[in-house]
Amino acid sequence: MPLRRFVNWLVMSVILFFVISALIFVLVSLTPGDAARAIVGPTASQERYEQVRGELGLDLPLWQQYARWLGGLFQGDLGDSVVSGVPVMQVLADRLEPTLALIVCTFVCASILGIVLGVVGAARPGVVGKAADVGSVIGSAVPSFWIGLVLASVFAVQLGVVPTSGYTPLIDGLGPWLSHMILPIVTLTIGGTALLAKQTRDAVAEQLSQPYIVLLRAHGVSERRILWRHALRGAAVPIVTILGMKMIGLTSGTVLVESVFVIPGFAGYSVNATLLHDIPVVQAITLIFTIVIILTNLVVELVYARLNVKETA
Structure with missing residues (x-):
């Protein structure tokens, strides 16, 4: 495989990764439902609901949530499940x-x-x-x-x-x-x-x-x-x-x-x-x-x- 062709493949692979990960991030945020609401339950107070959202970082703008995820990824940390609290690597x-x-x-x-x-x-x-x-x-x-x-x-x-x-x-x-x-x-x-x-x-x-x-x-x-x-x-x-x-x-x-x-x-x-x-x-x-x-x-x-x-x- 020629070096130039490999470099082109590598560049396209990096672009593909960022495009897919960002697209999935946006699409998941648009689906009905809320992780914080699933955790606290439908009968919880609004104050408790907002508290959990803040603890999970769900109150941040979507681009900041994505940036935090990327930062953890580059450090080898995939984060924790927002529902169970278990590290994603273990899941x-x-x-x-x-x-x-x-x-x-x-x-x-x-x-x-x-x-x-x-x-x-x-x-x-x-x-x-x-x-x-x-x-x-x-x-x-x-x-x-x-x-x-x-x-x-x-x-x-x-x-x-x-x-x-x-x-x-x-x-x-x-x-x-x-x-x-x-x-x-x-x-x-x-x-x-x-x-x-x-x-x-x-x-x-x-x-x-x-x-x-x-x-x-x-x-x-x-x-x-x-x-x-x-x-x-x-x-x-x-x-x-x-x-x-x-x-x-x-x-x-x-x-x-x-x-x-x-x-x-x-x-x-x-x-x-x-x-x-x-x-x-x-x-x-x-x-x-x-x-x-x-x-x-x-x-x-x-x-x-x-x-x-x-x-x-």
């Missing part, structure tokens, strides 16, 4: 594992299944290819939370083979952990696999029609080697693009799925924090998701640069 640490496990497992499963089905569909464009197209449309059109509700109704409620909700830490055993995570992972994997399979099939099919593939076949190269080594490599750019979009999409897709399966992750917790105007928690979660987006874009850029080097070599 996020307690909820990091479920969200991280859901994102990583879904990304790995969707990537493997999507690429394999796409390559097979390109090699066999008949029934398999049409099935990939139909599955892509269905997977993209059906909301993930609806898929989650259907899966929970069938496998958790009717069949009772897995728990309906909750989360068991991985340290307590792989079996209990998997029993709670399998339905959420499958829910998020369905849509991502369908879209990736179609894009992979189209990209690989285009590569298989290129003249260099005909030349490789003329030299006696096996179809399996042509398909998995040459055609798939030639189709890597659009596939990497979809993978990057998939990773970014999971940062928002986990919110609804965690709510459906009552998983104590910080993606779902951000909804409650927003409703309660718990701005430090919302800003911290936004910061993490923004970093994920920025790092994903960096990885995609590095892969692009690597692919370009191989093509020119």
